[in-house]
Amino acid sequence: MKLDARVPSGPLADKWQSLLDEIKLVSPANKRKHTIIVVGTGLAGGSAAASLGELGYEVKAFCYQDSARRAHSISAQGGINAAKNYQNDGDSVYRLFYDTIKGGDYRSREANVYRLAEVSNNIIDQCVAQGVPFGREYGGYLANRSFGGAQVSRTFYARGQTGQQLLLGAVSALNAQVAAGTVDLNIRSEMLDLVVVDGRARGIITRDTVTGEVESHVADAVLLCTGGYSNVYFLSTNAKGCNVTAIWRAYKKGAGFANPNYTQIHPTCIPQSGDYQSKLTLMSESLRNDGRVWVPKAVGDERAPNDIPEDERDYYLERIYPSFGNLVPRDVASRNAKNVCDEGRGIGTTKRGVYLDFAEAIDRLGEDVIRARYGNLFDMYEMITGENPYKAPMRIYPAPHYTMGGLWVDYYLMTTIPGLFALGEANFSDHGANRLGASALMQGLADGYFVIPNTLGEYIAGAKLEAVSPDQEEFNAARSEVEARTERLLSINGSRSVDEIHRELGMVMLDKCGMSRSAEGLTEAIEQIRVLKKEFWSNIKVPGTGEELNQELEKAGRVADLFELAELMCMDARQRNESCGGHFREEYKTDEGEARRDDENFTNVTVWEYKGDDAEPVAHTEELEFETVELTQRSYK
Amino acid sequence: MKLTLEVWRQKNGGDKGGFSTYELEDVDTHMSFLEMLDVLNQDLIVGGAEPIAFEHDCREGICGACGFVVNGVAHGHQKGSTICQLHMRHFSDGDKITIEPWRAKAFPIIKDLVVDRSSFDRILQAGGFVTIRTGSAPDANALPVATDTLEHAMDFAECIGCGACVASCPNGAAMLFVGAKISHLALLPQGMPEKAKRALKMVEAMESEAFGACTNYTSCEAVCPKEISISGIARMNKDFRRASVAGAEPAHGKKR
Ligand SMILES: Cc1cc2nc3c(=O)[nH]c(=O)nc-3n(C[C@H](O)[C@H](O)[C@H](O)COP(=O)(O)OP(=O)(O)OC[C@H]3O[C@@H](n4cnc5c(N)ncnc54)[C@H](O)[C@@H]3O)c2cc1C
Ligand code: FES
Numbered sequence: 102m103k104l105d106a107r108v109p110s111g112p113l114a115d116k117w118q119s120l121l122d123e124i125k126l127v128s129p130a131n132k133r134k135h136t137i138i139v140v141g142t143g144l145a146g147g148s149a150a151a152s153l154g155e156l157g158y159e160v161k162a163f164c165y166q167d168s169a170r171r172a173h174s175i176s177a178q179g180g181i182n183a184a185k186n187y188q189n190d191g192d193s194v195y196r197l198f199y200d201t202i203k204g205g206d207y208r209s210r211e212a213n214v215y216r217l218a219e220v221s222n223n224i225i226d227q228c229v230a231q232g233v234p235f236g237r238e239y240g241g242y243l244a245n246r247s248f249g250g251a252q253v254s255r256t257f258y259a260r261g262q263t264g265q266q267l268l269l270g271a272v273s274a275l276n277a278q279v280a281a282g283t284v285d286l287n288i289r290s291e292m293l294d295l296v297v298v299d300g301r302a303r304g305i306i307t308r309d310t311v312t313g314e315v316e317s318h319v320a321d322a323v324l325l326c327t328g329g330y331s332n333v334y335f336l337s338t339n340a341k342g343c344n345v346t347a348i349w350r351a352y353k354k355g356a357g358f359a360n361p362n363y364t365q366i367h368p369t370c371i372p373q374s375g376d377y378q379s380k381l382t383l384m385s386e387s388l389r390n391d392g393r394v395w396v397p398k399a400v401g402d403e404r405a406p407n408d409i410p411e412d413e414r415d416y417y418l419e420r421i422y423p424s425f426g427n428l429v430p431r432d433v434a435s436r437n438a439k440n441v442c443d444e445g446r447g448i449g450t451t452k453r454g455v456y457l458d459f460a461e462a463i464d465r466l467g468e469d470v471i472r473a474r475y476g477n478l479f480d481m482y483e484m485i486t487g488e489n490p491y492k493a494p495m496r497i498y499p500a501p502h503y504t505m506g507g508l509w510v511d512y513y514l515m516t517t518i519p520g521l522f523a524l525g526e527a528n529f530s531d532h533g534a535n536r537l538g539a540s541a542l543m544q545g546l547a548d549g550y551f552v553i554p555n556t557l558g559e560y561i562a563g564a565k566l567e568a569v570s571p572d573q574e575e576f577n578a579a580r581s582e583v584e585a586r587t588e589r590l591l592s593i594n595g596s597r598s599v600d601e602i603h604r605e606l607g608m609v610m611l612d613k614c615g616m617s618r619s620a621e622g623l624t625e626a627i628e629q630i631r632v633l634k635k636e637f638w639s640n641i642k643v644p645g646t647g648e649e650l651n652q653e654l655e656k657a658g659r660v661a662d663l664f665e666l667a668e669l670m671c672m673d674a675r676q677r678n679e680s681c682g683g684h685f686r687e688e689y690k691t692d693e694g695e696a697r698r699d700d701e702n703f704t705n706v707t708v709w710e711y712k713g714d715d716a717e718p719v720a721h722t723e724e725l726e727f728e729t730v731e732l733t734q735r736s737y738k
Numbered sequence: 739m740k741l742t743l744e745v746w747r748q749k750n751g752g753d754k755g756g757f758s759t760y761e762l763e764d765v766d767t768h769m770s771f772l773e774m775l776d777v778l779n780q781d782l783i784v785g786g787a788e789p790i791a792f793e794h795d796c797r798e799g800i801c802g803a804c805g806f807v808v809n810g811v812a813h814g815h816q817k818g819s820t821i822c823q824l825h826m827r828h829f830s831d832g833d834k835i836t837i838e839p840w841r842a843k844a845f846p847i848i849k850d851l852v853v854d855r856s857s858f859d860r861i862l863q864a865g866g867f868v869t870i871r872t873g874s875a876p877d878a879n880a881l882p883v884a885t886d887t888l889e890h891a892m893d894f895a896e897c898i899g900c901g902a903c904v905a906s907c908p909n910g911a912a913m914l915f916v917g918a919k920i921s922h923l924a925l926l927p928q929g930m931p932e933k934a935k936r937a938l939k940m941v942e943a944m945e946s947e948a949f950g951a952c953t954n955y956t957s958c959e960a961v962c963p964k965e966i967s968i969s970g971i972a973r974m975n976k977d978f979r980r981a982s983v984a985g986a987e988p989a990h991g992k993k994r
Contacts, residue, residue: 166803173795176796185878226876226878227873234888234926241884242879243878265800266895276863276867288859311848341797377769379772380797481798484819485770650750652791
């Protein structure tokens with residue numbers, strides 16, 4: 102597997118512009134002759150499909166939901182970063198770049214991250230012009246809020262629904278292209294395989310989830326914008342349908358999978374309340390601005406929180422990290438919550454929870470101020486738990502939230518399969534081993550609006566693409582494989598539901614490949630996953646047929662892929678003999694128990710190559726070269 | 739807690755459909771409504787029966803995928819929430835709960851509680867956007883917008899397009915949805931240049947679908963999970979009337 106990142110030469114700040122100056126262009130008349138498949142209509146896919154349609158390409162877009170505007174991006178709450186420096190607080194493209202690289206614990210590619218920071222400002226301009234109602238100050242100009250990992254205020258927001266408003270903006274641009282006839286939008290269509298002809302991505306196989314029809318779609322390039330795979334843990338903050346299928350099938354067709362283990366476990370989510378739980382709800386990180394995190398000092402203290410006196414409480418983040426306190430980055434906050442619960446000091450019925458207490462802030466600022474700042478989040482908390490957070494502290498616990506790993510891409514966002522591109526959360530590109538808040542939305546839109554419309558042209562103009570037909574051998578073979586797999590899932594006819602086994606997989610993953618990992622635990626996990634996988638393929642029950650709307654069948658197909666992914670995640674975590682960002686290996690910590698990187702051996706990206714179902718995958722590395730920033734140990738003490 | 743569910747089951751669009759009864763023995767009050775259905779579905783699956791099909795994704799009240807009628811009320815009786823946000827503590831032991839899909843001509847049933855809402859998207863595709871080429875936008879702060887205007891637009895922009903308004907309307911009208919989408923853009927300066935054209939196109943698209951007319955029942959506003967105001971309908975009607983009188987094309991200074 103050849104890993105050439107194709108980073109342009111020259112100084113960091115000039116790379117993107119020099120590439121734009123020299124990149125091959127496709128003439129308007131020729132664009133019309135090229136069909137581009139875009140799988141996914143979230144921020145990455147929606148913005149890409151709209152922009153490519155506008156440029157004149159024939160675009161075919163796909164999503165599994167009943168509407169493009171329901172992609173998971175819609176649920177992002179907090180905001181989107183940009184280096185506008187509207188606050189006059191010293192922000193710059195360089196600072197946004199630097200914070201993102203540092204926040205990612207120096208495990209991402211400098212040039213990509215710099216470009217992300219560079220185009221961040223154009224994103225805000227574009228969205229405002231579309232009518233995205235970002236919050237404003239009294240003078241009518243844009244407002245910002247602060248997020249973790251930064252000392253400037255650079256986050257733009259639309260109430261607590263930033264993702265919704267950005268997605269409605271992107272999908273409105275997409276709709277304009279549907280109206281113009283440049284985009285053919287296919288809803289309720291699930292991509293089940295990638296078709297590679299003569300070494301190039303030339304199409305996909307989809308299943309219409311209403312009729313069950315399996316179809317072949319031909320294209321000159323395929324863009325996968327299919328989001329993240331936190332649902333491998335069963336319980337996560339992701340939408341129920343989020344999955345790995347599209348990029349997993351691409352991996353099995355030869356695309357390298359980078360850093361699969363890098364997962365972000367978000368510290369502030371509502372804890373699980375019972376075995377029936379179907380997902381976990383995120384409580385915005387912004388709450389840590391005013392909330393204080395604590396647990397009882399004593400093990401097994403069963404008193405109600407308000408009955409526990411001050412001196413019997415352990416405000417452990419303030420104690421361990423006096424300078425950052427409750428505002429340490431996500432990975433650090435999550436790990437410490439796990440530690441205190443492991444010590445037996447967790448709260449709530451399950452004992453997997455810590456308090457997030459606003460009493461002091463309410464005393465200091467008054468209930469009205471707190472209501473104005475967080476009212477909608479407090480309401481949401483009360484709706485879910487039935488408890489009033491103005492009166493008693495919130496209960497929170499970390500939950501899987503975002504996957505930094507994904508398909509390996511070069512500077513052009515192309516994977517190791519020519520003609521196959523990956524955008525948004527589906528690629529591994531910009532967040533290294535830990536993502537900062539409010540940068541996923543930025544990355545999805547950067548990729549879709551500003552990067553791919555330029556870099557795709559280089560491929561289209563430079564590639565000699567023979568005509569292919571949906572009836573040729575490669576398509577027929579892929580279709581038969583998809584049909585056979587569907588048949589197989591339907592015919593197992595065992596005695597357990599898909600969810601039941603998926604839950605067990607999730608528990609193994611959370612326990613052994615979650616907030617803290619060890620070589621021994623990961624080896625055990627791989628064994629357990631294999632056993633569960635066998636159980637899955639021999640004992641699940643999927644009622645109904647393949648020729649109708651069959652939600653269990655859809656779920657079974659996704660979970661089957663998550664099983665394979667889970668094993669790769671554990672292998673990846675096991676070979677990375679260091680701790681970095683969200684990847685914490687118990688064997689590699691400082692004397693104080695903090696993450697210890699190994700820059701000498703692991704300043705790299707691990708890229709996995711599939712070698713067949715019965716063979717071990719092979720790990721390759723892309724060495725990361727830092728020309729501009731100096732690698733330092735993160736410290737928040 | 740024990741519950742009796744009467745659930746609408748319908749194999750597909752061609753099937754007649756009817757209610758099936760399910761007795762639930764041990765419902766935890768902390769469950770969400772959808773989790774209660776998940777648990778029932780697990781039993782059905784393991785017993786070899788087909789689970790109840792219902793749409794959902796985010797389960798946080800924002801994607802707009804979920805939605806059905808509970809005891810006659812779209813999204814259930816909790817005000818300002820989607821069905822995925824309703825928790826079982828709001829029910830009592832022994833309750834009988836009726837669950838039906840959205841019923842509207844413009845939303846044909848696909849299966850059980852799943853309906854086809856693509857008519858909404860066809861309306862949006864007709865004109866629910868600002869035409870702005872990627873990369874051609876001016877600086878975001880070039881155009882100030884007063885905060886109350888902005889907040890007003892945001893009140894409409896919050897619409898999640900779930901279809902509860904249509905389902906609750908005796909006429910099956912889509913006015914609250916279309917009014918919200920039109921108002922969001924019409925209130926902002928960015929939406930001004932295409933305001934007339936947008937209103938014309940979207941209302942025409944709405945009328946070409948199987949939605950009914952609005953006769954001011956206001957039941958849409960009562961069930962809307964985002965509590966969108968019916969004032970959006972008035973704005974839509976006004977913009978549409980003005981645009982119809984003037985014609986969709988902008989007036990020119992010179993006769994051509
Ligand atoms: C609760 C929550 C809050 C968040 N808040 C923030 C925030 O405040 N700021 C921030 O920057 N980030 C936030 N994030 C992260 C951010 O929302 C996501 O990383 C981002 O939106 C992903 O966008 P995307 O376009 O890559 O993918 P998605 O939005 O997930 O879209 C995936 C698309 O792919 C389609 N798809 C998937 N698989 C298939 C298939 N096999 N066939 C066909 N179609 C398929 C889906 O239909 C969908 O259209 C949050 C995430 C969560 C879970
Ligand atoms: S499932 Fe998304 S709004 Fe209910």
